[in-house]
Amino acid sequence: MNPNDPIDPTAPPTTAETALVDAAITGRRSIRAFQPTPVPRAAVEDILRVASRAPSGTNLQPWQVHVLTGAALARLSDRILAIYADPAELARHEREYDYYPKEWTSPYLERRRKVGWDLYGLLGIAKSDRAGMHAQHGRNYRFFDAPVGLIFTMDRILQVGSWLDYGMFLQNIMVAARARGLDTCPQAAFTQFHRVIAEELGLGPEQMVICGMALGYADPSAPENALVTERAPVSEFARFYDE
Incomplete structure (x- = not known):
């Protein structure tokens, strides 16, 4: 079957x-x-083509993707890491939007802590090792050494509905990549450096940085890649109504 052939939506999928x-x-x-x-x-390009079939309200298709490789990727990484290494300069860069809640409650706080300690445990980073945590977080800005870095932006005039649409597009990218033997890491960490990204990529003031994403082939020897996060059972987050 040619992946570009039209799909009959009425045909039941095989097992x-x-x-x-x-x-x-x-x-x-x-x-x-x-x-x-x-x-x-x-x-x-093939992954992005498939992912673009994500639904969006009235077909707005709010996503804009900036694909970095080679010197372009290294240049952005170097600029951000130079800031990240300078506490005074780092303090001048704030996130453009709040990704996480300002106040943590259960069960979100426990889930956040667990995934953090599970990751650091695999890497041998102790709870008291602030420098080790800082260095590990900084690896985000090398896209974890992936050969492809993606930066996602959206027009500022768009509203909450387009953020929902964007999430479906991002998920499509990650699933389409996995289907091709590739791996990803979505990265909200880049939002703190939206001004640097805008300068480096020549973005207009109407463009808002949503997140980044690393794309490439996983290193099977890296201990951090052994992390498999837990998911709550369906019974914990779903309610069924039949009358």
């Missing part, structure tokens, strides 16, 4: 097709160490 889709979804993990193996531009 094998269902298994492949499920495997691409459940096999997706946030990978934090990549091999240097290049990803062909055609593969990135």
